[in-house]
Amino acid sequence: MKNNILIAYYSWSGNTRNIARRIERETGGRLFEIEPAQPYTTDYRAAVAQAKKEIEAVFRPELQSMPNITSYTIAFIGTPIWWHTMAPPVATFIERFDLNGKTVVPFHTHGGGGVGSFEEDIAKMCPDATVTKASAHTTAEDLKPRRRLLPG
Numbered sequence: 001m002k003n004n005i006l007i008a009y010y011s012w013s014g015n016t017r018n019i020a021r022r023i024e025r026e027t028g029g030r031l032f033e034i035e036p037a038q039p040y041t042t043d044y045r046a047a048v049a050q051a052k053k054e055i056e057a058v059f060r061p062e063l064q065s066m067p068n069i070t071s072y073t074i075a076f077i078g079t080p081i082w083w084h085t086m087a088p089p090v091a092t093f094i095e096r097f098d099l100n101g102k103t104v105v106p107f108h109t110h111g112g113g114g115v116g117s118f119e120e121d122i123a124k125m126c127p128d129a130t131v132t133k134a135s136a137h138t139t140a141e142d143l144k145p146r147r148r149l150l151p152g
């Protein structure tokens with residue numbers, strides 16, 4: 001395992017986890033799942049409504065834990081696109097975790113609506129890191145045949 005590479009991700013329905021695992025296989029980095037202390041409901045419509053409220057309110061949910069890794073120099077950070085940006089638990093993670101001077105590689109999955117403002121948002125939130133252009137992205141459709149998951 002390469003201790004200089006961290007792969008931190010949140011995933012509600014598994015797509016972003018699949019990408020994170022691919023990155024783990026390809027880089028040998030250390031995988032860390034960002035988990036909100038209070039898991040989101042598994043009901044799609046309710047989750048979409050809750051996410052909208054939280055993103056509008058700039059809410060930062062508590063997390064179950066933070067990774068105990070200090071030696072890393074590269075952090076892949078992955079999120080599903082929620083309302084055109086990162087999911088709130090990922091925002092909490094970015095604000096709490098020391099990314100100063102590190103290289104941040106954002107990655108995401110979306111349901112067909114594209115990356116939205118995620119890349120600009122993450123760059124603004126870690127001004128003292130080198131944020132690369134997202135190097136891994138895909139749509140949910142690339143991963144498994146399923147209906148599109150767009151809000152509304």
Ligand SMILES: Cc1cc2nc3c(=O)[nH]c(=O)nc-3n(C[C@H](O)[C@H](O)[C@H](O)COP(=O)(O)O)c2cc1C
Pocket residue numbers: 010011012013014015016017044047048049051079080081082083084085109110111112113114139140149150151
């Ligand atoms: C609360 C919520 C909001 C979403 N908002 C968007 C969106 O704004 N644009 C989009 O393309 N997909 C949106 N989606 C679809 C997800 O981005 C897509 O299904 C993604 O691959 C899910 O990743 P996950 O399986 O790791 O949770 C949303 C899904 C949920 C549950």
